[in-house]
Amino acid sequence: MKLSRRDFFGAAGVGAAGVVALGAGGIASSRAAAPADQGTTTASGAVEFHGAHQAGITTPAQDRLHFVAFDVITDDRAALVRMLQQWTQAARRMTRGQDAGPVGAVAGGDYAPPDDTGEAMGLPPAGLTLTIGFGPTLFTAADGTDRFGIADRRPDALVPLPAFPGDELVPAISDGDLCIQACADDPQVAVHAVRNLARIGQGLVGVRWSQLGFGRTSSTTSDQATPRNLFGFKDGTDNLKAEQTATLDRFVWVDDPGSWMHGGSYLVSRRIRMLVEVWDRQGLRDQEQTIGRTKGTGAPLGQQAEFDPVDLSALPATSHVSLAHPTNAGTAILRRGYSFVDGSDGLGRLDAGLFFLCYQADPATGFVQVQRNLRTDKLNEYVQHTSSALFACPPGLAGEDDWWGSGLFG
């Protein structure tokens, strides 16, 4: 007998005797909801999973993040492909607000492990997006082996990032063979999704590192108030917007017809510790000169309102905005970062900062170019990069039969 997870937990009187004997009744509310176009959100809060590009890149940034990097611990290509197909199916369901488990696989009845862990039952889709990325080590392992026969499919752009002055990277929380960026307006929904993908991948992948985030960098919304980062400044004001399609085509989406990355994007993640205690001792004027914008309104220095154009002549040359601005950096990136607080650093201070995420058509002319230009940034005195990773995020899926990695492995 085959049942879906909802049937399994849900319907009273269903023919699974043990469940009824144990008294299972209807669950509080269904998680199902009809999705709309890719990247857009329905009234029920479901974001369409399919489309030319993966959702979660230009999708207006949801409030919460659970980011996870996996190591692949099998050398079995077929098993990896099967897992990616199962992941895709589960992701398709979960982004619709359904449970992770596809119909079936409960032949063991209530003696079998559930195929959804259950903690999101009754919750709406909450705008969940799941975005997958492939790290350089998936193509060629650290020891140089071509485990999955895809070494020759590695795009030239997918090479480890160069070292930057001041980097204090911790290898254990950097890099990874695969990543999943789960964004949702409810952390329980994001965590549930990652957890179920990890469960499906048991024995094939292990969690290398994971990062929770909140209080996003405003991305691709013009209609919402810009959120503030942990230095108290509005973050995301001058970010790329979803409606700037020509700019996105130029700077964010890979344009390489015929390649499996066509329509995809490269994701750079940097966990940036912010020395909030040091920052908090700086005068307001000093803080504003460091960023290049005013703290209250977020207006560029010398201007009146948040969205007034940046007048570079009114900003200190070593301010963050001046150096990061396209005019000086010579390029643009799509930022999508989240604040984090990860307990204490053992020295009496909060371990807090910005989990910086950015998307670009090419890391070399995206993050790397901007970060190099930030060499003399005054902000550097107050931040430490502790983790770094790069992933190739393939294009979106064509339809119900398509799967994550079909272009790469198919």
Add this chain to the structure above:
Amino acid sequence: MKLSRRDFFGAAGVGAAGVVALGAGGIASSRAAAPADQGTTTASGAVEFHGAHQAGITTPAQDRLHFVAFDVITDDRAALVRMLQQWTQAARRMTRGQDAGPVGAVAGGDYAPPDDTGEAMGLPPAGLTLTIGFGPTLFTAADGTDRFGIADRRPDALVPLPAFPGDELVPAISDGDLCIQACADDPQVAVHAVRNLARIGQGLVGVRWSQLGFGRTSSTTSDQATPRNLFGFKDGTDNLKAEQTATLDRFVWVDDPGSWMHGGSYLVSRRIRMLVEVWDRQGLRDQEQTIGRTKGTGAPLGQQAEFDPVDLSALPATSHVSLAHPTNAGTAILRRGYSFVDGSDGLGRLDAGLFFLCYQADPATGFVQVQRNLRTDKLNEYVQHTSSALFACPPGLAGEDDWWGSGLFG
């Protein structure tokens, strides 16, 4: 010249020349809001700070938690008292949705550090509650010294918790001289509050450990759907409710007229790692027998609906609910825990679990008694307690002039 933080960041044209020159305009929206009775929430989302008991105990649990334990690093009693008074003033303001800084202290104009860190500007109060507790080591330091002349004011109930079989406590994230439990419906608001208290305490206190949480244990609400924990079960169904005043008087509030703890409560925190990967491999029936409730509806085994009474004869004797139920445990506690995900454990698994918080009139007849009764709990196979702490939370504040610790130090 004296300005409040809002004036400082906010009003254009105010007489602080530097600010105007730098272009500060009005902030997006005021954080001010009128509070109602202690523990109740206004339409604007402000919870009253004053009252017989501290808010944040029977207040319906907000969605997010930032809990922090501080070490006091000064031996100067007067400085500690001054800080507690400043903390109280800042807490009073922040729970109303205002910035942390009291009027004044910006004599340095825009060359002085702001007296609010700014990241909550424009956000509503979001139901923020700030609850303070005093740990045993505040009274007598680990080396036995009576730093603040309050050793003789330590209540008998405030003694370190006994060791429990299976404990895997990490000292660096256990205990503490002071704690602040910040709960709010927006993590940014909770983090902002803790951060500003830490800033005010710079040089006097250091953050010993801190914990972020989400997805609360349902406490004291009968009108909301019960949230689920990371084992996928509804958590908080049979918790004490705010309207059960007689039960709360008996089990939660200290009844000791004349003592500084009268009307207060003891808080036990336990960071409980949940071995989700192991749990996920158990059959549904086994999971339900372990908890003693059904996963779908949350009904007690043998019953139909979530809020049906527990029939102990239908539950395995070693199920969690059976052993924790008042009939067997012989007592009751008010639970107020939150789920957490703190990255990976370095072994390929998520470091996730329940940050268990409970309040009781006496730890010996509260947490300790229940936890001893859980000795044979089947759930123990799937959990590890990694941090533990105990704090005495004084009663609520009488009015605007009262301060945290007035009973203890006054």
